[in-house]
Amino acid sequence: VKEAGRDFTYFIVVLVGIGVTGGLFYVIFKELFSSSSPSKIYGDALEKCRSHPEIIGVFGESIKGYGETTRRGRRQLVSHIEYIKDGLKHMRLKFYIEGTESGKRGTVHVEVKENPERGRFEVRYIFVDIDTYPRRTIVIEDNR
Secondary structure, eight states: OHHHHHHHHHHHHHHHHHHHHHHHHHHHHHHHHOTTSHHHHHHHHHHHHHHOHHHHHHHOSOEEEEOOBOTTSOBOOOEEEEEEETTEEEEEEEEEEEESSTTOEEEEEEEEEEETTTTEEEEEEEEEEEOSSSOOEEEEEEOO
8 A cells, every 4th residue: 555655646746747848848839939929920020120121221231139138238039018909919029130230220119910810910010210320210011
C-alpha cells in the first residue's frame, strides 16, 4: 500500500509536469507563430517599412526596428493596445525605426483589424512619423 501510494504521487507529479510543459509550449507557439500576436504584426509591419521605396529613400537601405527603451537601456518589443470596436478586435502598435542615413529616426504607428471571415488581423494603416528634421509623415498603407 505504501509503495502504491508513492507510485501514485510520482504519477501525479509527472502529469502536472507534462501539463505545465504543454501550457508553456502553447503560449510560446501562440506568441511566435500566431497571425494575431503583436510580435508577428510588428515583424510584418517592419518588413513593409524596409521594402517601401520612400522609407528607404529617407532612412537608407539598412533599417532596424525596436520598441520602447527601458531605464536600463534595453529595448523591449513594441507597445501595443488591444480593443474591441463594432464587435471586432483591433490592435494598435507603436515602435521605432532607425536608419543609416545621417542618424534618421522615426516612429511607426500600425493599426490592424480582425477579419471575421478569415479569423486573422488585417492592416488598416501603417504610417511613419519622421522624428528628425525635416519632420513629415509617410503613409505606407491605408485600407480604411
